Amino acid sequence: MRLLFITLEFSAGTFSGNGIYARSQVRALASLGHDIFVISGKPADHNGATDKEGAAELFEIELPTWGSLDRSSAWEAFAAGLPVPPYIFMNYRVYHRSASEEDMDFIAAMEAKAVEHSILTTALSRSDADYIRKHLLLSSSKGQSTPVEVLLPALRSDMESLPLPPDTMRRLQDSAGSINDSACEIGFAEPSCSSAPCSAADGAPSAGIREQPCRERYLTCCVRLSPEKEPERFVALVEQLAKTGALQRLGIVPLLCGSAKGEYADALKVRLRAAAPEAVIEERFLGPADLARIFSSTALNFHPPLYDAYGMTVVEAASQGAPSLVNAGGHVGAADLLAAESGEIFEADYSLPEPDLATSVESLLEDSLGLLASVGAAAASRARSWTETANAKKLVQLVEDTLERNRASHAAC
Numbered sequence: 001m002r003l004l005f006i007t008l009e010f011s012a013g014t015f016s017g018n019g020i021y022a023r024s025q026v027r028a029l030a031s032l033g034h035d036i037f038v039i040s041g042k043p044a045d046h047n048g049a050t051d052k053e054g055a056a057e058l059f060e061i062e063l064p065t066w067g068s069l070d071r072s073s074a075w076e077a078f079a080a081g082l083p084v085p086p087y088i089f090m091n092y093r094v095y096h097r098s099a100s101e102e103d104m105d106f107i108a109a110m111e112a113k114a115v116e117h118s119i120l121t122t123a124l125s126r127s128d129a130d131y132i133r134k135h136l137l138l139s140s141s142k143g144q145s146t147p148v149e150v151l152l153p154a155l156r157s158d159m160e161s162l163p164l165p166p167d168t169m170r171r172l173q174d175s176a177g178s179i180n181d182s183a184c185e186i187g188f189a190e191p192s193c194s195s196a197p198c199s200a201a202d203g204a205p206s207a208g209i210r211e212q213p214c215r216e217r218y219l220t221c222c223v224r225l226s227p228e229k230e231p232e233r234f235v236a237l238v239e240q241l242a243k244t245g246a247l248q249r250l251g252i253v254p255l256l257c258g259s260a261k262g263e264y265a266d267a268l269k270v271r272l273r274a275a276a277p278e279a280v281i282e283e284r285f286l287g288p289a290d291l292a293r294i295f296s297s298t299a300l301n302f303h304p305p306l307y308d309a310y311g312m313t314v315v316e317a318a319s320q321g322a323p324s325l326v327n328a329g330g331h332v333g334a335a336d337l338l339a340a341e342s343g344e345i346f347e348a349d350y351s352l353p354e355p356d357l358a359t360s361v362e363s364l365l366e367d368s369l370g371l372l373a374s375v376g377a378a379a380a381s382r383a384r385s386w387t388e389t390a391n392a393k394k395l396v397q398l399v400e401d402t403l404e405r406n407r408a409s410h411a412a413c
Contacts, residue, residue, distance in 0.1 A: 001396065002035045004085065008069065008078050010040035011051040012060060015067050016224060017312045018092045023053045024156045025090075028392035030054030041066075041078050070095060071103050086406070088399060089118035090151070093309040094128045096135060098228050112136045115146055120402040122151040122395075124310040125333030149398055152337050153310050154391035155383050158288040159319050164380060165296040168321030171377040218255040218280070219247075219365065220298040220322070222291070222313040223305070225260035225268060233304035233350065235268050239275040240358035247276060250365050254279040255294060257286060257313075295320035299372055300364060306350055307331045314338065314345070318379035323372055325361065337386060344379045 005026055009019035022040075030036050036055040043066035052058045063074035091114075099107040115121050115136045123129040129148045137146060164172070219241075221234035238254045241247050247254070258269055258281045272279050282294070291313075295301065301317040301324040310333035314324045318338055326332040328340075328347035338344040348360050364372070 001399070003029065003037070003399070005029075005036055005038045005055070006040075006082065006087075007038070008041045008063075008073065008075065010038060010042075010058070010060075011053060012040070012042035012046045012048075013066055016069060017310070018069060020156060020312065021092060021153050021310075023051070024154060024388050025392065025395065026055050027053040027157065028154070028388035029395070030056075031389065032392055032396070034396070039082065041074065043067075069093070070099075071106060084117075086119050087117075088402065089114045089121040091115075091121060091123050091128065091132065091309075094123070094131055094136075097128075097131060097307055108136070115148075118146060119406055120398060121146060121148045122398065123148060124151070124153060125330075125336050126150055127307075127330050127336075128309055128333065147402070150336070151391065151395060151398065152333070152386060153312060153315070154386050154388045155315050155319050156288075156312075157388050159291065159316050160384055160387060162288060162292045162319070165321050167373065168377050168380050171321075171373055172381060175377070217251045217253060218294070218298045219252050219361075220255045220257075220294060220301045220317070221304060222257040222286075222294070222301065222317070223303065223311075225258055225265035227264065228305070229308070230305040231256070231268055234302050235271045235275070236354050237302065237358055237361060238272060238279065240354050241362060242275045244358070244362070246358075246362045246365070247278075250362070252299065252365055255298070256281050257294070258283055259285050291316055292320050295322040298322035299367075300325060300346075300361070302361070303327075303332065303334075304350075305332070309333050315383045318344070318376070318383035321373075321376040321380045323375040323379055325364065338379050338382055342378065342382070343375055344382050346375065 005022070007022040009016060010022055011019070014020060014023070026036050026038055031054060038052070038055045038058045040058065040060055041063045042050070042060040044062050044064060050058060050060065061078055063077050065072070065074045094111065095107045096104070096111050115132060121132060123132055129150050132148050137148070219238070221231060223229040223231055225231050234256065238247070241252070246252070254272065254276050256269070256272055256279065258265060269281055272281065282290070286294070295317045298317060301314065301322050303311050303314050303324050303326045306327050308331070311326065312334070314326060314332070314334035315337060317324050323346060324338070325346040325348055326335055327350040335345055335347065340347045346364060348357060350357065352360070
């Protein structure tokens with residue numbers, strides 16, 4: 001199949017999960033033998049080589065502004081002169097759900113237009129798909145004739161190929177019977193380090209006490225430092241845990257992935273350091289090996305937004321056996337893959353007052369029942385079962401079904 005893939009963000013100056021997911025999809029489609037032609041934006045100051053991710057061709061449009069995906073992006077410069085063939089609208093985020101009052105009408109009109117003129121719209125979660133049907137199809141003259149399907153993003157291959165931490169592998173070995181059977185069944189890489197239990201020198205408990213995982217005790221937050229990701233909720237949580245002495249009592253170290261700069265991001269870093277001087281702030285761009293290092297040392301990954309179209313770092317954390325806490329209610333897309341009812345993720349009501357949410361997190365971190373390790377292992381199994389190849393095959397099937405439906409519709413006319 002020959003496919004034209006249009007994305008503002010791709011491999012030149014990748015700055016968000018949108019670009020990472022676009023690269024993942026193109027890479028997987030190309031690996032299945034499809035011919036992919038990519039049209040993407042790139043920052044004006046980008047002079048390095050660009051990775052085509054297996055695409056047959058890559059055409060890049062130099063854009064005057066870079067680093068945003070909302071109305072402030074260079075969307076008009078990108079759209080100027082682009083061809084508009086029959087297209088599938090792969091929605092990576094429903095901006096209408098979080099737009100400011102000032103931008104609401106503009107965003108609603110643009111997203112409804114994108115849905116209306118598509119032959120198929122895909123969303124990253126059930127919540128987003130339902131929202132599109134309810135709020136964007138209503139303003140479309142085609143009404144319900146535009147199908148809306150859910151296509152969950154996959155764990156990217158460069159994270160999937162990394163080995164599991166020994167503690168997670170051991171727990172999966174215990175539940176699956178053998179490491180080899182587990183690795184075969186769910187596609188794990190063999191660990192590069194020993195899977196032997198922690199030694200006494202590593203802080204292993206004495207006989208008769210529940211074995212603790214060989215992990216540091218990081219409370220991690222790994223989201224883009226921008227208002228729509230609401231990282232201030234993580235900082236407020238750390239402030240509460242520090243105030244009650246819970247961080248010191250439990251030996252928890254806050255860790256923030258904070259490569260972004262600017263007034264908003266810098267203010268958050270100042271607050272975090274003031275509340276917890278021992279906090280770790282990773283201020284450089286983090287590649288797969290860096291993320292694996294962080295998540296394999298994470299006790300709990302706190303994902304702060306009330307709403308997130310998906311939350312890829314939740315799945316990336318899971319791939320290294322780190323359990324995540326997300327807002328309850330089905331408004332974080334990653335919870336469609338990692339289900340709370342299956343013991344693969346933790347949920348909490350983020351609308352609770354800050355002290356009450358902190359109490360809930362403190363209870364999780366005390367981990368009197370050993371839930372962190374068991375949920376982390378279940379999350380790793382599930383995250384590694386939904387691969388780039390599986391995602392690409394589902395997308396191809398959606399394309400083929402949509403084209404067949406369109407051919408049948410035109411024949412009937």
